[in-house]
Amino acid sequence: MIDLYSWSAPNGHKVHILVEELGIAYRIAPVNITKGAQHEDAYRTINPNGKIPAIVDHAPLDGGSPHTVFESGAILLYLAEKEKRFLPEDIRQRSDVMQWLFWQVGGLGPMMGQAQHFFRYAPEQIPYGITRYQKETRRLLKVMDDRLQRHEYLGGVYSIADMACFPWVRIHKLTGVELGEFPNIQAWYSRIRARPALDRALNLLREQWVDVSKSNEAKRNLFPSN
Numbered sequence: 009m010i011d012l013y014s015w016s017a018p019n020g021h022k023v024h025i026l027v028e029e030l031g032i033a034y035r036i037a038p039v040n041i042t043k044g045a046q047h048e049d050a051y052r053t054i055n056p057n058g059k060i061p062a063i064v065d066h067a068p069l070d071g072g073s074p075h076t077v078f079e080s081g082a083i084l085l086y087l088a089e090k091e092k093r094f095l096p097e098d099i100r101q102r103s104d105v106m107q108w109l110f111w112q113v114g115g116l117g118p119m120m121g122q123a124q125h126f127f128r129y130a131p132e133q134i135p136y137g138i139t140r141y142q143k144e145t146r147r148l149l150k151v152m153d154d155r156l157q158r159h160e161y162l163g164g165v166y167s168i169a170d171m172a173c174f175p176w177v178r179i180h181k182l183t184g185v186e187l188g189e190f191p192n193i194q195a196w197y198s199r200i201r202a203r204p205a206l207d208r209a210l211n212l213l214r215e216q217w218v219d220v221s222k223s224n225e226a227k228r229n230l231f232p233s234n
């Protein structure tokens with residue numbers, strides 16, 4: 009059994025997609041990041057970084073004590089390796105998947121996150137911040153679009169790299185960047201969205217979703233330094 013600490017947000021959705029694709033047993037433990045649950049001491053013992061997602065695996069392969077994993081990319085790798093799915097065995101194919109997974113966690117996610125912040129949540133409009141991160145988002149989406157012109161999926165086959173990128177592409181409008189110039193991403197997005205696991209994954213915790221742009225409490229808890 010896996011305890012999945014999460015919320016209806018892009019980094020949570022990555023893991024929601026994987027657990028639903030795998031069809032493994034899990035218990036969802038909502039961490040309401042708009043109310044500050046990510047900062048509570050009890051949660052910090054699970055994720056010292058104070059963000060979602062995190063998992064606790066109560067049946068690790070070595071038969072030992074429960075194993076905790078934080079960081080969405082590390083969770084995707086842990087579960088894919090454990091279940092031997094969505095991460096190819098072949099060293100070259102595996103490396104292709106890893107490249108695009110790392111590209112997402114080190115690039116697409118953080119840059120789109122900043123673009124969203126400056127475009128939608130910053131207490132004042134800062135044109136330099138908006139332009140810088142929207143430009144970087146467009147540059148990264150172009151890199152992805154070029155890759156998808158030659159490959160059906162980012163790592164060649166459908167994998168955890170696609171699952172990592174999908175939730176961020178899904179929220180592109182929140183960054184103010186449109187997908188019109190990226191036809192290959194649009195086709196890839198539709199292919200993945202049509203998979204049965206996606207409805208289940210995106211519906212998880214959906215009813216608890218909060219529009220951060222309209223909630224001062226959420227902004228205080230998410231951006232305490234503002």
Ligand SMILES: N[C@@H](CCC(=O)N[C@@H](CS)C(=O)NCC(=O)O)C(=O)O
Nearest residue numbers: 017018019041059060061079080230
């Ligand atoms: N690098 C982390 C980022 C996680 C992250 O930023 N999660 C957001 C939701 S998408 C969060 O928990 N935000 C709460 C906060 O910043 O206080 C990962 O990939 O797991």
